Amino acid sequence: MISELSIALVLLPLLGFLFLGLFGARLKNEKIIGFLGSAAVGISFILALFIFAQMAAAGPEQRKYTVNLFTWFSAFTGSPGGLSISAAYQIDQLSILLTLIVTGVGFLIHIYSIGYMHGDPGFWRFFAYMNLFIFTMLNLVLADNFVLMFLGWEGVGLCSYLLIGFWYEKKPAGDAAKKAFIVNRIGDIGFLLGMFLIFAAFGSLNFDTVFAGASSVSRNNSTMLWICLLLFLGATGKSAQIPLFVWLPDAMAGPTPVSALIHAATMVTAGVYMIARCSILYAAAPAALTVVAVVGAATAIFAATIGLVQNDIKKILAYSTISQLGYMFLALGVAAFSAGIFHLMTHAFFKALLFLGSGAVIHAMHEEQDIQKMGGLKKYLPVTYRTFLIGAIAISGIPPLAGFFSKDEILWKTATGDQGSWLLWFVGLLGAILTAFYMFRLVTLTFEGEPRFDEHRLHPHEAPKTMTVPLIILAGLSIAGGWIGIPHANALEHWLDPVFAPAQMKLLASESGSTGLEIILMIVSVSAAAAGIYAARRLYLQYPGKERAAAKRFPVLYRILSQKYYIDEIYDAVVVKPIASISEKILWKGIDKGAIDGSVNGAASFISSCAQLLRKVQNGVAQFYAVMFVGGILFILTWLLFR
């Protein structure tokens, strides 16, 4: 039963993609296209809920199913070094959770897109790509081996590329799509090499086999360290962490629902999922965990500081996403795997909400994205304002909204876990203040104060129902989504425990903090968030000119932040330009045009002069042909007799 349901669950979005891709152009009716595209994902979500209910009803030991579709390819099976890869899905506590998030949030965003993409000539193409994305993302999370996971991994990358460049006639969109694709390739190399090493070390790429092998290898094994670091390189590409985060802000050139679904809620969290899935590998290489934690914390604060001074509404949210992903990696790095997944889930709710809300704002403002040219929108967009505000409170970490519980758990585990440290906790806390600050800077500048646009010329209006209803549902989830992870009654951690227990056992993890300390830290982090909110509101509501004054006061700092630490320029100068000039001057002009073309053309002209010479031998005189014949016979006989 479960196997049939799960196959249907994966195939429905594929069918949607095929149908819309093949016949979408002929279906002139937007309603039918939008309905089919959304229904494919919606039914998938219902099936996932059904599977989830069955799993919940079953005992904790029976919550894992493997669905084998077919043997994808195999080589030398039965002999050592043999390889057999199945197209098989693994449904367990972790993958069903991700499936619910992908299909559930995906469904809401599909509904929203019906309103948002209304009137776009590529309406059918958009829904076809979105369905394809859901299909590949489900393959990624449900795969039972690394190769199928990699297929999904590449598939979501492709969809991301297609959707960032959806408006390909605009050059920035095309450039951003290419940048995302190329930067992700660097990460993919890491993933691939990691896979090769895993195969070399364990002789298999099946999760169960590899993880069973990993649970018995010794800790601090250098092969395991390399495997983990290479896989993490893959994760930094897909999940936009230092050093490969540069593609995500540019990716905002895509339609806003794409930013919400792919570049906030689901695809960018694939790296988090992958490392959580491989938790046992990382448990065998604690040094790699430390790298993950440090990179995560650094990214969290680094991206948050950039977010402070951006003026593009979507760019702010993009940096916020990078920063929040940093929190998730921080959680993984301190071996708080279920906290990382918890934050992944709550972040999917409130970040999707914030992006969709920003889409409603952009829609109302006629494609204006600069928050300096907004203000006072709350009277025009009451629903958007309220839901957006809920999202902002949730991300800032104010109880009892969702973000509070997940972020607080991460900070608590960072401070007290065996792998954590107080320094990382402090960085995380600083990031939390900054998050609250830039989010309320965004809310205040956008929705409050006096309008900074011409109210007579521009009449912002609230979005249609198809857009506001998903906002309201997501707002509800952003409020209540965290309640499954209340400290000391943590249903989510309990649910995920069978998946992460082997890794925790291997790490011999123990909790050292007391409940008293936990409450103190909770109060600290909530007051930090509240301080950030207060500062932002006071600064932007009461002293609107202060930001410019502060920028004048610290011009260097301001420039560095607003120019995003010049990372793009540095990459351009250090990596892109040298490669381009080596390619052009040495590889192209020197080797290709000079050496290769030269020798090929030289050989060609040599051979054609030989041809002209040889064809003269063919003079048409039969007697001469006979002479050649006799010459040949003499040669043969000489060789045979006197050699």
Place this chain on the structure above:
Amino acid sequence: MDVYISDILLNAPFEIVVLTALIVLVLESTRGTRPNISSWTSIGGLSLAAVAALTNLGASVETFGGMLQSGGFANYYGALFCISAVMTILFSRNYFERQNYHRGEAYILLLFATLGMMVIAASNDLIMIFLGIELMSICLYVLAGLFRHRDRSNEASLKYFLLGAFATGFLLYGIALIYGSTGTTNIASIRTAFPHVSHDLLFLTGSGLLLAGFAFKIAAVPFHMWAPDVYEGSPTPISGFMSTGAKAAAFAALIAVFSRVFGPSENAVHQIIALIAAASMIAGNVVALAQSNLKRLLAYSSIAHAGYMLVGLAAGTADGQIGVMYYLAVYALMNLGAFGIIGALETENDQNLQMDDYAGLSEREPVLAACMAVFLFGLAGFPPLAGFFGKYYVFLAAVKARLLWLAVIGVLASLMSAYYYLRIIVFMYFEKTKAESVPISVPMSVRWTVIFCAVLVLLFGLFPSVIVQTVLRVLF
């Protein structure tokens, strides 16, 4: 000599072809020429023979007192020859009609030539090989000169005959010398005697002359000089038949004699075959570069392909033989198809044969152009077409037999060949049609034959094991 009923049953394909030939001969001589009836009778008889051959691909059995070897090996070739002949007739009907020379006698000659080829492939005796070669060659001499009012056709026929007779002399002399040293003409007996005579002066000289005779028939360098003139002057479908059927027949004889007698051991004969192969691949491809007449170009290309196939023989191993037999089958399809298209587009007095006549063909005749592209890509050896696997198998056999140098030359030579094959494709697809080009109507029968060949070239490239498994069965 006793003749058993089983001998007659086992050789059913021969008898069907003989009967058909006699029926057509009687029809033609009694009631005037009726090319339509003759051609369809021939096609029917040859198809029947091909089916009869394909139904018996089992182990080889000696028949007719050890003169013939009936069974899989002979029938594999028999089917190949009959199918080639059927396609040749399908192309010829339209061709001769448009050249205003449609006579039934062509089909009688084709039938007897096919019979000669079948005899060669089935021979278990040097005398039978000689008989088969003569039966085939004499028919082909006449076929080459079928357009007896045309100078070029006459020239082709005469040159082919003179040089062919010259080669036959050496071939027969070689057989005589081998008989002199071993006391037998039976191939199986020669094989038993081989260890005692392998360094015998008479035997080696005889083998050398025999090799030269066969090399002439497959048009390998330096015995190839006749081929370009003859292929250019002969009626186009007949050129296609000569370059595939006659070549395959001579290869059957080469495998029968040299692979069976000399075995896989490394010896001087294999070295000389390797040298001939290298020379053929290089000279064939280099001179083909300078050609602009397509018939002549394909003649040089066929010299080069003889070289590729000889690579498999030079390896001397079973792998090499499998490669050669696969190659012969797919080469026959590609080359017959290519000559068929050339013949279909040729106009009177040898016009429309230049490479620039094919400019813009993809617009005028998209289907034919696409099929031609398949054949040319196949001849050049692009995967996944059948031609690629042909080359792959023979080169692989050479590498395994430690003839790396030969495989390298082969790969470089086929690289060179890509230039002239692709040039035709460039003309067909990237050049504008010439203003003075005349529209040609190509009948459906020719179209479907060409498409059939192209599809097979694709299929045998995608599923090479279909043929390879058959070859494995008939060889061992």
